[in-house]
Amino acid sequence: MDLGHRRIQVTVANVAHEIVATEGIACAERTPWARRVQLAVELVDELTTRGEISLTSLAGLGVGIVGPVPSERAGLVREALGARFGVRLFVDNNTRLAALAEATWGAGTGAESVLYLRLSYGVGGGLVLGGRLLAGAGGAAGELGHISVDRDGPPCSCGGRGCLELYLSNLVDAHGGFDNLSRSAITDVATRVGEVLASACNTVNPEVVVVGGELTGAGEELFRPLRAALRGYTHTQVHRSLRVAQAELGYDAAARGGIALVLTNPPEEAEWRRTSCS
Secondary structure, eight states, X not given: OEEOSSEEEEEEEOTTSOEEEEEEEEOOTTOOHHHHHHHHHHHHHHHHHHTTOOOTTOOEEEEEESSOSSSHHHHHHHHHHHHHHOSEEEXXXXXXXXXXXXXXXXXXXXXXXXXXXXXXXXXXXXXXXXXXXXXXXXXXXXXXXXXXXXXXXXXXXXXXXXXXXXXXXXHHHHHTSGXXXXXXXXXXXXXXXXXXXXXXXXXXOOSXXXXXXXXXXXXXXXXXXXXXXXXXXXXXXXHTTOEEEEXXXXXXXXXXXXXXXXXXXOHHHHHHHHHHTO
């Protein structure tokens, strides 16, 4: 499941790891979390009824949420869905789950190390190493949107200043949406994003950087200056073997990542996430 800002998505996979059903519905950004969970459960019921899918052998459930994990909303989601389905349950940030999905089924397939960045109404990321999503000590690894691109910039809700997410959000609002960004604005964004990615790549040296989100609709207007900045700010040993790719998966990327999380983590990892979200 993906309980996103503006969309609820449910995707079901069978024992052969094939996607057998997927469906999403729009929701308002202010929709309460209890209602989001209810909508997701209703989608499950609709999908399983329509496709005559039995959940009697359900192995686990992976859920993507907006924001940090652990959090109060993660606890609410865990409690409600745990009571409803009674299986191993994973709750993680939905952008990080999209990273895992791209590494498993999308643009990062076959790579051992994938760094993912999503340029959307929020900016987030994720790091996948050896097929495993890196959580970090507090479950917040991959928060690339909160790397500062302007030390003297406005304060961000995270406690920092001039964060990439805040910069992009303000720019998009000023232009009235992603589709209205001028070429010079896209170039400026791409350059700043490339600098942020360079810092991350110099640290973890990934094989592939996957970039997703609405802004990638700009195509090479975005990727050309992004690659140039990335190459200009990374160590030679890093950019020599680095590939930059546009995300391949659609609306169900985070829900697919939830499936991948169930498939790649043993039962004790589920227990860690249960206690972390409590």
